[in-house]
Amino acid sequence: MIRAFCALIRRDLRLGLRRGGDSLQPLLFFVLALSLFPLGVGPAPEVLARIGVGVIWVLALLAVMLSLDRLYQADAEDGSLELLVQGVLPLELLALGKCVAHWLTSGLVLVLVSPLLALLMQLPGKAEGVLALALLLGTPTLTLVGSIGAALLIGARRGSVLLALLVLPLYIPVLIFGVSAVEGEVMGLGGRPQLLILGAMLLAALALAPLAAAAALRLALE
């Protein structure tokens, strides 16, 4: 079963790599949209630093959501979904494996480029670490919660718009605590409590989201 789980992750990563540009699009969107803000609101450091954290998080939400659209859709279209459910993996682990692969190609990349983004938005130096940490805890939650929506919308036309309506409200807690963790650190209050809450949300999502996504996949097969 572990072998099958690893094989699934490896396959999704390999598909992501071979698709090349496609899988990097959400990241490019993220960086490009972010680089518009200094142009739009002016390069004054105090303004950018004030809105910077919020902007980074909102764009991270959107970038993850954009890439979630195809999470199950591609497999449903070419018949792979039926193949996947014939394997030894329970649907819950299947959903978890897809999420792990998705996070490695989206959330993790955002975490890695986050110091650069902090620089771009003129955030103070001490914010970089806590921003990366908050993204590290927050983006897997985004992927997991979003995967429920992606599974529910298999086969739906204009799925991406519906996905936004369905998933963005659920992203609000991550957004709030993610932003306040960084702001707390910047103001010298410390971001630890918010980071702990982000961690708790991640654990809850890790436990519950695969169950919900599996139920949605079961519906999609009918």
Place this chain on the structure above:
Amino acid sequence: MFAGLSFALAPGEVLVLRGPNGSGKSSLLRLLAGFSAPAAGRLAWAGARVADDLAAHRARLHYVGHSDAVKSLLTVRENLAFAAALGGAGAAGLERALAGFDLQALSDLPARYLSAGQKRRLALARLLLGSRPLWLLDEPGVGLDAANRMRLEQEVAAHRAAGGLAVLATHGDVAVENALQLELAP
């Protein structure tokens, strides 16, 4: 879709589903695969209701549907190796599966360069990964040339000889000797 349907298969038996387009052949196969549940009635394997343990049921069958479930960015071998790992079959049967549908020469080619018939062969080669007792084949002969149709017939015969069951939906392009027939009315 259909009602009043009843049949049982013993080891080594093959059921051929016939009927015009839209008569419910594919729906019946999906139902047998456990993808959908019957509105009424009972589907059982060796006396136990299939719905009680769907995961175990799906793990004892190979379903080849209309779509070939081929990832065009992976090579033929990678596609098969993934199916083997997913099905818990191990890599040992890989060469045998490639040989079964004459895919060795294509094995390192990305699947996007395959023709429709070659993709079909790749989908059918999954049948040979790990032995599972129940084969559900939805028009398996579509796109196959005569030589490969013969290979398919041979594999089905070998599967029966080993005590396996199969249900095929076909318009007559795949011949199976001494098969039970089920004619679905439109």
